[in-house]
Amino acid sequence: MSFFRSEERVDEWCRAHAVPRRPLMSLEQLWSLALAWYSNRLNPDARRPGPDEMRAIFTAAGLQGPFWDPQSDMFS
Amino acid sequence: MDFDTQVKTAIYSHIAATTRTPAVAEVAAEVGAHPGEIREAFGRLYRKRVLVLQPDGETIRMAPPFSGIATQHRVVVDGKEYAANCAWDALGVPAALHADADVFSRCEQSLEKLRICVRGGRPEPVPCVIHFAVPAAHWWDDIVHT
Numbered sequence: 001m002s003f004f005r006s007e008e009r010v011d012e013w014c015r016a017h018a019v020p021r022r023p024l025m026s027l028e029q030l031w032s033l034a035l036a037w038y039s040n041r042l043n044p045d046a047r048r049p050g051p052d053e054m055r056a057i058f059t060a061a062g063l064q065g066p067f068w069d070p071q072s073d074m075f076s
Numbered sequence: 077m078d079f080d081t082q083v084k085t086a087i088y089s090h091i092a093a094t095t096r097t098p099a100v101a102e103v104a105a106e107v108g109a110h111p112g113e114i115r116e117a118f119g120r121l122y123r124k125r126v127l128v129l130q131p132d133g134e135t136i137r138m139a140p141p142f143s144g145i146a147t148q149h150r151v152v153v154d155g156k157e158y159a160a161n162c163a164w165d166a167l168g169v170p171a172a173l174h175a176d177a178d179v180f181s182r183c184e185q186s187l188e189k190l191r192i193c194v195r196g197g198r199p200e201p202v203p204c205v206i207h208f209a210v211p212a213a214h215w216w217d218d219i220v221h222t
Contacts, residue, residue: 001207002162002163002206002209003190003206004204004206004207005183005186006203009183010185010207016185022209024205025207027201028199030167031171031199034164034165034168037171038140038165038171041141041171042088048125054212067211072211072212073213074211
């Protein structure tokens with residue numbers, strides 16, 4: 001996942017690399033994910049979130065749909 | 077604390093203190109174990125998706141959010157410069173360290189420099205968007221290229 005200055009730069013990059021345009025995320029949404037994923041990472045009892053926890057984290061950040069579903073088979 | 081958790085904790089403590097991912101010998105010295113035991117623990121942590129290893133099976137490529145190699149995402153915290161794996165992990169470094177940070181990255185298309193200041197527990201607004209090229213279900217098909 002990468003930073004882009006604007007949506008226009010994303011479109012240019014997708015065309016240049018012949019990849020589909022995927023959902024975009026704001027800096028605030030990315031920060032929300034960073035906190036959910038990593039704020040406990042240095043603690044001994046930290047662990048990666050499971051699929052249901054991942055869905056809850058994405059939903060809380062306003063990210064829903066099969067693209068954010070860790071068990072979706074829509075993109076196989 | 078079980079052995080793998082000791083190893084994981086030693087790895088992350090080492091990175092937080094030094095900015096570098098530790099070698100097997102450094103973790104062995106830290107936890108008082110044989111290097112062979114550490115290599116086996118690295119393998120188990122890889123299978124649990126805690127670490128990503130280089131093809132040699134023992135050099136840490138990723139201990140998310142930290143990168144074992146230099147990347148385009150640099151994060152400066154208290155004068156120390158950490159490497160992050162991706163945009164998400166670039167913000168993950170200050171989240172993990174619970175610290176203010178300056179994130180130095182770039183626009184992937186224009187290569188324009190991008191600086192994000194994290195102050196007081198949140199990033200200051202910067203004109204940018206984040207694009208995830210790979211769906212969540214496929215991140216671990218090739219976690220280095222998401």
